[in-house]
Amino acid sequence: MKYTLDTIPVLDAYKADCECPLCQLRIACEDQYVDSMMSSAYMEPDWRVKTNETGFCTRHFELMFERRNRLGLALMTHTHMQEVIRSLNEILQSGAPQGFFSFRSEKSSLPQKIRARVDGCVICDQVENAIHRYAYTVAQLYFTNAEFKAMFEQSKGVCLPHLALLLEIAEKTLSSAQYRAFQSALAALELANLKRIEGELEGFTLKFDYRNADKPWGNSRDAVERAINKLMGACVGEAAQMPAHND
Ligand SMILES: [Zn+2]
Ligand SMILES: [Zn+2]
Structure with missing residues (x-):
């Protein structure tokens, strides 16, 4: 993974003198990504491919549900659900008993496959990338920015x-x-x-x-x-x- 510096937001978060500047940055990112998802991203074909395939975790479904754009959420959830039904169909077919000996092993992998299908979240992926970048920035600034080093040590x-x-x-x-x-x-x-x-x-x-x-x-x-x-x-x-x- 290639990291890039993101100095300004990190300095601002450290100035806020909170218990965890990275948590503060994480919440700001989540808010921004939920915002863009609910305002326009769901209409963009590339994003729609991602949301159809990956979907969202409970926290981010919840945050989107709290916004007023219920139609946007309905459209995204609808095409994601179509995708889930398609793959669930394959998963459940693959678990159908084929004979006495294959039955047990096939049966045991079904719950895992279903859980794997609903695992993952488009917003979590974005947030994780951003926070990795911020963590990289913290480690770099500690050695290159005296103002930051002083704030870090008093944080x-x-x-x-x-x-x-x-x-x-x-x-x-x-x-x-x-x-x-x-x-x-x-x-x-x-x-x-x-x-x-x-x-x-x-x-x-x-x-x-x-x-x-x-x-x-x-x-x-x-x-x-x-x-x-x-x-x-x-x-x-x-x-x-x-x-x-x-x-
Ligand atoms: Zn934190
Ligand atoms: Zn999530």
């Missing part, structure tokens, strides 16, 4: 899925000396911030003890959502919210 780290991604991309694309430096900076940052949130989460639980009722919340009020988002990637609370739309 709150990233969520654990994006920690794994950053390390994976850094290992593939940096020299071994650079990778070691990046890995140790990221490890220190990540562990310090995990401990910070763990302490804030403990603070949240202690507020439920009547003896602490008068103590200030400090940074604990939204510690539950921040802890979950740090562990799993932004999925609850304000950090996981999609921008409002009127379309």
Whole structure:
């Protein structure tokens, strides 16, 4: 895979000083791709071939369903469904019992084939490409942009899925000396911030003890959502919210 730099969005995400800049970028990408899918992409033949073949995951069907363009969604889902019925027909035919000995092995592969047919998502594929590019940009900017390096070192780290991604991309694309430096900076940052949130989460639980009722919340009020988002990637609370739309 060839990576390209995407400096401006990465700098902007780090300026926002959130728990995971890559999650913030991921949500912005999802919003943008859902937008383009619902506004025009579904009318373009090339895109339609992709959506017919691959379809969408539950999250992205859900996000498109929340938009007002129900006809666009109906048209896309209709031709995708025709494609699914065609392949499901083949899958189910191939699973028809042909004789006593073939029956068991054919039967056992059917669930896998059906699951594989509904696996995959056009929007997830696009988001994944963009986030790989952003992770590559983070690793590169750390060594080439002093302003970014300072922001990175004072940032709150990233969520654990994006920690794994950053390390994976850094290992593939940096020299071994650079990778070691990046890995140790990221490890220190990540562990310090995990401990910070763990302490804030403990603070949240202690507020439920009547003896602490008068103590200030400090940074604990939204510690539950921040802890979950740090562990799993932004999925609850304000950090996981999609921008409002009127379309
Ligand atoms: Zn993240
Ligand atoms: Zn998806």
